[in-house]
Amino acid sequence: MANKKLGSDNLAGWLFVSPALILLTLFVAIPFGSAFFFSLYNIKLNSDRPKTWMGIEQYRRILFDPDLSPIFYKSLLNNLQFALMVVPVQTSLAVLLAVMLNVKLRGISYFRVFYFMPVVFPMSLVAVIWSLLYSRDQLGIANTFLSKLSFGLISPVDWLGNPKIALISIAILSVWAGVGFQMVIILAGLQEIPSELYEAASIDKANKFQQFRHITIPGLRNTLIFVVIITTIFSLRLFDQVYILTQGGPLDSTSTVMFQAVTSAFGEGNVGRGSAFTVVFVLIIIVITVAQRFFLREQREVK
Amino acid sequence: MSAVKKHKTLRQSAHYTALSIVTIFYISPILYMIIGSFKPSGEVLGGLGGLIPRNMSLDNYRFVFKFFDSDATGHFWHFYMTSAFVSFMIVFFGLIVNSMAAYSLARLRWRGRNYIQTIIVLLVILPFEAIAVPLFYILRDYRNTYFVQYIPFIASAFSIYLFYTFFINLPLEIQESARLDGASPWKIFIKILVPMSKPVFASVTILTFLASWSAFLFPVMMVDESDVVPLPVEMAIFWSQPPTDWGAIFAFGVLLVLPVMIVFLAFQRWFIQSVASSAIKG
Numbered sequence: 298m299a300n301k302k303l304g305s306d307n308l309a310g311w312l313f314v315s316p317a318l319i320l321l322t323l324f325v326a327i328p329f330g331s332a333f334f335f336s337l338y339n340i341k342l343n344s345d346r347p348k349t350w351m352g353i354e355q356y357r358r359i360l361f362d363p364d365l366s367p368i369f370y371k372s373l374l375n376n377l378q379f380a381l382m383v384v385p386v387q388t389s390l391a392v393l394l395a396v397m398l399n400v401k402l403r404g405i406s407y408f409r410v411f412y413f414m415p416v417v418f419p420m421s422l423v424a425v426i427w428s429l430l431y432s433r434d435q436l437g438i439a440n441t442f443l444s445k446l447s448f449g450l451i452s453p454v455d456w457l458g459n460p461k462i463a464l465i466s467i468a469i470l471s472v473w474a475g476v477g478f479q480m481v482i483i484l485a486g487l488q489e490i491p492s493e494l495y496e497a498a499s500i501d502k503a504n505k506f507q508q509f510r511h512i513t514i515p516g517l518r519n520t521l522i523f524v525v526i527i528t529t530i531f532s533l534r535l536f537d538q539v540y541i542l543t544q545g546g547p548l549d550s551t552s553t554v555m556f557q558a559v560t561s562a563f564g565e566g567n568v569g570r571g572s573a574f575t576v577v578f579v580l581i582i583i584v585i586t587v588a589q590r591f592f593l594r595e596q597r598e599v600k
Numbered sequence: 601m602s603a604v605k606k607h608k609t610l611r612q613s614a615h616y617t618a619l620s621i622v623t624i625f626y627i628s629p630i631l632y633m634i635i636g637s638f639k640p641s642g643e644v645l646g647g648l649g650g651l652i653p654r655n656m657s658l659d660n661y662r663f664v665f666k667f668f669d670s671d672a673t674g675h676f677w678h679f680y681m682t683s684a685f686v687s688f689m690i691v692f693f694g695l696i697v698n699s700m701a702a703y704s705l706a707r708l709r710w711r712g713r714n715y716i717q718t719i720i721v722l723l724v725i726l727p728f729e730a731i732a733v734p735l736f737y738i739l740r741d742y743r744n745t746y747f748v749q750y751i752p753f754i755a756s757a758f759s760i761y762l763f764y765t766f767f768i769n770l771p772l773e774i775q776e777s778a779r780l781d782g783a784s785p786w787k788i789f790i791k792i793l794v795p796m797s798k799p800v801f802a803s804v805t806i807l808t809f810l811a812s813w814s815a816f817l818f819p820v821m822m823v824d825e826s827d828v829v830p831l832p833v834e835m836a837i838f839w840s841q842p843p844t845d846w847g848a849i850f851a852f853g854v855l856l857v858l859p860v861m862i863v864f865l866a867f868q869r870w871f872i873q874s875v876a877s878s879a880i881k882g
Contacts, residue, residue: 309785310710317701318716320755325723328731328738335734342740397619402612410868411623414630416875417864419814421832422853425839426633429846432645438632441647473629478875485876534729537816541836555729562733563821571733579730586725 332579335572342566355573369574372545372552373581375464379553380532382468383475388524390472391479396513398480399487409484412477420474420537427470428542431456457543460550467538467551475531479524486520487513522593529589533582554578637661637854641847660851667848674826674834676855682746683830684859687812689750694808695801697755702763703789707775720764723757729817736821744825753812759804766800767793803874806867813860831856 336355338348358365398408415423430438433455440453456466494512503511514521536555539545545552545560555578562571624631631651636644638656643649668676704710705717735752742748770793778788794801819833826834835852864871 306708306785307710310704310708310713313700313704313708313785313789314716316697317755317760320697320751321720321723321757324735324752324755325726325731325757326719328734329726331734331738332731335737340737342737397615397622400615402615408619408623409872410865411627413868413872413875414627414861414864417810417860417871418630418857419816419832419860421814421816421836422856425835425849425853426629428839429636429645430629430632436645436647436650438628438648438650445648473626481872481876530727534727536729540817540820541839558729558733559817559821563736568733568737572737575730575733579726582727582730 329579332572332575335568336570336576338569340568340572342562342568344566348569351569355569356577359570359573359577368549368552368557369554369577371549372554372557375549375551376533376535376553376581379464379468379471379535380529382465383471383532384525384528386468387472387476387479387528388521390476391483391524392517392521394476394480395483395487396509399484409481412480414477415474416477418474421541423470423474424538424541427466427473428457431466433458458547460546460548463543463547463551467535467542471532471535471538475528479528482524483517483520486517490516525593526586526589529585530582533578533585554581633850633853636846637850639847641845644846644850660845660847661855663845663848664851664855671826674829678827679829679831679834680855682749682828683813683832685746686749686815686830687809689746690753690812691805691808693750693754694756694759695804698759698804699763699794699797699801700789701755702760702767703793705760706764706767707788707793708785720757720760724761726757732817732821735818739822743822744828746828748822749815749819749828749830750812752818753815756808759808762804762807763797763800766797770796802867802870803877806863806871806874809863810860 337350337352339351340348359369360366394412398405398412432438432440433453435441435444435453437453437456439456443451443454454462457463490512494516495508498508498512534555535553536559539551539553539556540559543551545556554574558571558574558578560571561567561574628651635651635653635656637660638653638658639650639660640655640657641660643655665676668674668679701720705713705720739748739752774792775788778792783791814832815830816832816836819830820836823829823833829837835849835856838852839849
């Protein structure tokens with residue numbers, strides 16, 4: 298009986314899955330596989346010369362060539378720095394906001410809407426708005442604030458033009474755009490913590506901070522692990538903001554691995570090198586995801 | 601008793617006040633854009649004065665429509681149509697194709713299903729950036745078309761995954777009894793499963809629409825002719841061309857985000873819930 302049924306769905310099963318499967322094969326699986334294939338050839342756009350086999354030469358250039366490798370390592374370092382700024386700041390801000398919004402007050406859910414709003418904004422628009430906030434003269438909002446808060450002690454900052462500050466500026470606007478997303482996830486996590494725990498803690502005279510430390514944080518553990526992992530991946534994917542605001546500059550201080558992949562292939566027409574950057578990018582994502590899962594799980598088991 | 605109550609209302613209003621201040625500070629960039637879009641361009645960049653609604657008019661909006669009204673600059677309604685059409689195609693065909701695949705994986709028994717399932721789960725992790733460059737090269741002969749902007753994005757491993765987790769949790773009994781009555785898999789899908797699954801269809805619609813309306817990386821590489829350029833790319837071009845007319849740029853920005861905002865404010869509960877649930881399931 299069971300076997301007969303198994304047989305009877307075979308045709309329907311494949312028919313239902315095939316439109317998606319064909320599209321995914323054509324536009325995801327094949328391009329993904331081609332990235333590696335293309336990276337082994339010298340492929341140039343707008344060139345009539347046939348593509349030539351290069352083997353791993355492209356990777357050697359990216360990793361060891363004295364002219365090409367510095368920009369790669371600089372970009373990789375920027376990616377990591379960006380992640381190290383965004384992940385802790387955005388996650389703790391999101392927890393803070395979620396805790397503030399997780400109270401039973403009338404109209405509290407409307408506040409959620411405001412914090413979530415930037416999430417529905419296209420990143421290109423966020424970048425354009427912040428480019429004006431970051432205006433380098435005294436009249437930019439960010440500089441006005443700094444000057445008012447410091448009673449005029451801090452002189453106007455060149456937010457996107459100073460190589461020491463540009464990446465931080467991009468991190469700030471990225472946190473602003475993304476924190477509402479994390480907050481909503483954490484809020485859902487908070488609401489799954491049984492309220493009896495807090496009631497018991499109140500009876501035991503635990504103060505708000507102790508409750509936060511010993512009930513909220515452990516209760517959010519799984520949610521936080523998840524949030525940290527996706528925020529890390531989001532920050533490694535950094536592209537739109539950089540492409541619009543700084544084009545990787547000044548002095549490559551905001552260049553990222555993905556930005557290099559796109560500018561090599563699309564800007565310089567060097568598809569082989571762009572593909573090699575893409576392969577390296579995927580490897581980084583895989584390594585970091587696996588490492589993070591491993592590390593965070595380890596910690597959980599120790600606990 | 602009344603002292604306790606008084607204490608409580610006091611604490612509540614303190615909470616509201618603190619929250620309101622933080623919130624206003626947080627959304628000030630959005631307010632800045634909206635207010636700026638109605639102000640004379642010269643007054644937008646003016647320190648905190650840029651946040652004060654003064655000398656408001658619709659001039660910037662009129663300017664945007666008038667500026668983008670020639671074949672050289674492209675027509676504003678054209679950018680809108682491009683974004684709307686591309687988003688519609690991705691959402692509409694995506695719903696059909698992805699829900700069908702998920703139904704097959706969650707509800708039908710067929711040989712090879714487990715392999716396909718594993719492949720889909722692996723593809724969910726793969727970010728679009730990982731295929732952007734090779735996809736650009738493969739499709740380079742189809743630059744500046746509409747279909748190159750939607751065909752690659754119709755099937756989505758992530759959407760299939762969202763449908764799958766919803767379908768797999770629906771009770772099996774109804775399907776089984778319909779099956780014993782001789783209903784075909786197609787009939788069960790259309791008549792029973794789809795009507796039961798409105799929430800997940802709504803969630804996938806929202807998430808897909810958000811992503812496609814904001815698409816930037818791929819259109820930047822694939823499209824540079826004004827009659828097929830989507831709104832976000834055109835806004836970035838408009839912004840980068842001197843002289844920078846801030847009032848007009850903000851008006852453009854408001855028009856770009858307006859459809860998403862209207863849908864968001866109308867269905868905000870849905871929006872927030874679907875984003876949260878999609879993330880938690882993932």
